[in-house]
Amino acid sequence: MTTNQLSISNIRAETHPHDDDDKAGSHAQSSNQVPSILIPLQEQVLLLPRTAIAEIIPYLKPKSLPNAPRWLCGTVRWREQLLLLVSFEALQKKPVPALSNHAHIVILNTVRKDSNRKFYALIIQNIPQLILAHTNNLSASPKAPNSPLLYCYAEINQIPVLIPNLEYLEKTLQRCLTG
Numbered sequence: 001m002t003t004n005q006l007s008i009s010n011i012r013a014e015t016h017p018h019d020d021d022d023k024a025g026s027h028a029q030s031s032n033q034v035p036s037i038l039i040p041l042q043e044q045v046l047l048l049p050r051t052a053i054a055e056i057i058p059y060l061k062p063k064s065l066p067n068a069p070r071w072l073c074g075t076v077r078w079r080e081q082l083l084l085l086v087s088f089e090a091l092q093k094k095p096v097p098a099l100s101n102h103a104h105i106v107i108l109n110t111v112r113k114d115s116n117r118k119f120y121a122l123i124i125q126n127i128p129q130l131i132l133a134h135t136n137n138l139s140a141s142p143k144a145p146n147s148p149l150l151y152c153y154a155e156i157n158q159i160p161v162l163i164p165n166l167e168y169l170e171k172t173l174q175r176c177l178t179g
Contacts, residue, residue: 033134038161039106040126042089042097047133047154047161052108054119056128059103070096072176076121078107083121084173088164091172092149102126111166120173131156 037053039046055078062074062085071090075082085105090096105121106128133156141153149172151163 033132036131036133036156038129038131038156038159039122039124040128042125044089045159045161046088047131047138047156047163048108048166049133050130052111052166053128054107054109056124057105057107059099059105059123069176072173073123076105078119078121081119083107083119084117084177085121085123086169086173087123088149091169092147097125099123100125104128108166110170112170115170115174117173120170 035050037048037050039048057078060076062076064074065072068074069090071087073085073087073090073096076085077083087096102125104124104127106124107119107121110118110120138154138156141155143153145151145153145162148168149165151165154161154163
């Protein structure tokens with residue numbers, strides 16, 4: 001791997017028994033291609049492997065949590081479960097963005113095996129886009145991120161993206177809940 005190329009396997013999420021992925025996804029990963037999703041935020045785009053996403057749903061107004069940090073927007077009900085809803089922008093210490101007319105919620109599978117939750121949710125600003133990530137269309141930026149929330153800055157098909165550190169995000173959620 002050259003310094004400007006990123007192995008997409010670095011952003012692969014763990015596959016859990018609650019995933020409903022098809023067999024074709026695992027075949028694509030074995031050939032150094034990863035089905036991925038571009039997640040639109042206010043002024044940024046996250047790149048996540050398809051295995052990290054459980055579902056994308058229309059925006060639901062969250063039920064607020066008392067004394068929660070501003071990045072923890074509250075909880076939403078999904079498939080008879082209460083999920084924590086996070087503003088990734090606010091977690092990066094940026095202003096909480098106003099919701100666009102196309103706001104959605106992305107339900108994420110946890111990547112930590114020791115997590116007591118299987119899912120959590122992020123507010124997104126538009127409908128995500130499927131993309132096939134591979135070594136020919138994905139390159140890492142030499143600029144290191146200044147946040148533990150980010151694994152790296154990258155570019156896919158000439159689109160600047162952030163690759164989040166989902167394990168750190170989940171640890172942050174856990175610390176928030178346990179104090």
